[in-house]
Amino acid sequence: MNQLKPETVKRLMRQNGKTIRRLAAQMNITMTRVRQVREEGVKGQEYCRDWLEALTAVPTGGPDQATSLES
Numbered sequence: 001m002n003q004l005k006p007e008t009v010k011r012l013m014r015q016n017g018k019t020i021r022r023l024a025a026q027m028n029i030t031m032t033r034v035r036q037v038r039e040e041g042v043k044g045q046e047y048c049r050d051w052l053e054a055l056t057a058v059p060t061g062g063p064d065q066a067t068s069l070e071s
Contacts, residue, residue, distance in 0.1 A: 004042040004051055012055040013038075027054050 013023065020038075024031045027050070042051050052058070 001048045001052075002043065002045050004037075004048050006037075006039055006041045009038055009041060009051065009055070012052075016055055016057070018055060023054060027051075 012018075018026075020031050020034045024034045027034075037051065042048050
């Protein structure tokens with residue numbers, strides 16, 4: 001997966017009860033960056049993986065893991 005659309009980010013935040021403040025603290029980023037991603041989405045496989053893990057709390061199969069959401 002190379003892209004997360006803004007609609008997907010917002011939907012996953014709602015489904016998993018993530019607030020902008022909590023997500024920013026969890027990912028150690030600014031609330032401004034979370035708002036930016038909610039408006040613009042995320043591009044890049046590694047960035048998408050990080051965001052999916054933070055939003056869903058499900059490991060998405062980094063380079064050291066054998067499973068991923070894509071399989």
